[in-house]
Amino acid sequence: MRGPIKPAPSSALRAAQEPNQWQLAPWGSLPPECTPACGLEVGFQRHLNISPMNYLRRTRLHRAHHDLVSANPTDHTVALIAHGWGYRHLxxxxxxxxxxxxxxxxxxLHKSKW
Known part of the structure; x- marks a missing residue:
């Protein structure tokens, strides 16, 4: 049996808070401090009061919102922006x-500044 679960180090939280840094990276290339998942979960709950998956969902949604606000509606679509942030079910x-x-x-999108 393993010892007690330790919280994720602050470097793991910083790495997780920058999804653009690892969004396109293969799974195996994530920083080693991002594992084990249970340590990351404990760290997120302790420091951010949210699970890593909920944090990622919230971050993706807010970044999609930012892109929609700043996009030119003649050059971008909701589908293009949503797919760019990993949403497959529009x-x-x-x-x-x-x-x-x-x-x-x-x-x-249609209220954007363009």
């Missing part, structure tokens, strides 16, 4: 987006 993306931001992603 209906679920729209529902989640609307519940978080109070409007559909298409409304945000």
């Amino acid at each position: 209906g679920r993306f729209s529902q989640t987006y609307r519940s978080q931001f109070g409007e559909l992603p298409s409304e945000t």
Whole structure:
């Protein structure tokens, strides 16, 4: 049996808080301090009061929102931006987006500064 679960070191939290740093990296190339998963889970709960997966979901949604706000609607679509952030089911993306931001992603895109 293994010893007690230790919280993730702050370097693991910093690595996890920068998804752009590892979004396209193969799984095996993640920093070694990001494992084991249980240590990462404990660290996130202790320091951020959220699970790593919920943190990632929230971060992706907010970054998609930022992209929709700043995108040119003639050059970008909701689908293009959503797919770029890993959303494959556009209906679920729209529902989640609307519940978080109070409007559909298409409304945000068409209100952009362009």
